[in-house]
Amino acid sequence: MKFILMMGMKAGKESMSKGIMSWPKQDIQAHIGFMMAFNKQLKEAGELVSAEGLAWPDQAKLVRAGEDGIPITDGVFPESKEFLIGYWIIDVESPERAYQVAARASSAPGPGGAPLNMPIEVRQVMSGPPEELQ
Amino acid sequence: MKYMLLMTGTKADFDWYARWPKQDLQAHFAFMHAFSMELKDSGAFVAAEGLAFPDQAKLVRAGSDGTPITDGVFPEAKEFLAGYWIVDVESPEEAYKIAARASAAPHPPRHGPGGPAENQPIEVRQVMSGPPEELL
Numbered sequence: 001m002k003f004i005l006m007m008g009m010k011a012g013k014e015s016m017s018k019g020i021m022s023w024p025k026q027d028i029q030a031h032i033g034f035m036m037a038f039n040k041q042l043k044e045a046g047e048l049v050s051a052e053g054l055a056w057p058d059q060a061k062l063v064r065a066g067e068d069g070i071p072i073t074d075g076v077f078p079e080s081k082e083f084l085i086g087y088w089i090i091d092v093e094s095p096e097r098a099y100q101v102a103a104r105a106s107s108a109p110g111p112g113g114a115p116l117n118m119p120i121e122v123r124q125v126m127s128g129p130p131e132e133l134q
Numbered sequence: 135m136k137y138m139l140l141m142t143g144t145k146a147d148f149d150w151y152a153r154w155p156k157q158d159l160q161a162h163f164a165f166m167h168a169f170s171m172e173l174k175d176s177g178a179f180v181a182a183e184g185l186a187f188p189d190q191a192k193l194v195r196a197g198s199d200g201t202p203i204t205d206g207v208f209p210e211a212k213e214f215l216a217g218y219w220i221v222d223v224e225s226p227e228e229a230y231k232i233a234a235r236a237s238a239a240p241h242p243p244r245h246g247p248g249g250p251a252e253n254q255p256i257e258v259r260q261v262m263s264g265p266p267e268e269l270l
Binding site for chain 2: 005052082119133
């Protein structure tokens, strides 16, 4: 079963001011070091399908097709919006195993090296639309 | 440059999807399938996935001993990721054009028959190749 593990953040001024870029450099390095080791372990266990990190929320655009199909882009989001910052897709035997992996990601070190225990959203990745709808 | 195109919705949006007539769902999936094929043919396609409905979502945190604490309660306003594409293109404008195509996927009118056919907004953000070198 494939699961996606999503790390999110709010982009309001207050959340950004406490964000990773405000941490001391060695704490940022420890966090990134943890993530790299974590990815390597998942790869070695044969559980990692993919992992990506996204550009900061201030780079995000919302795109809609106008009447003629031409893109209309907008860069304004509500303060409360949660942005995806990065994700892992893992292939594991059970949801419980996915939750264990998510808990490991959740415990990544933050300021002063203390575990962040950040929330990680976990959802199954579907292989395709239901057959009767194809 | 790699870009992620994210399709999101609130619980209310997903409740609406679940009420679509079968032929509208089929038209939507047929569009999405053809769209993915075109992206593959053009060489822009990197990946695409659809996720389980939000009622399957869990929020997981590590407890003090590292064991997972799971929670399934989310605020009403939360936007859930429904699915995404990753495309590899020359410019952000190219990514926005592809997003506009996805935005125009067929769907039934949101406010009942005869109502406005609002196009789905698609969030677009660059995918980073890795952390900045000075932080490794």
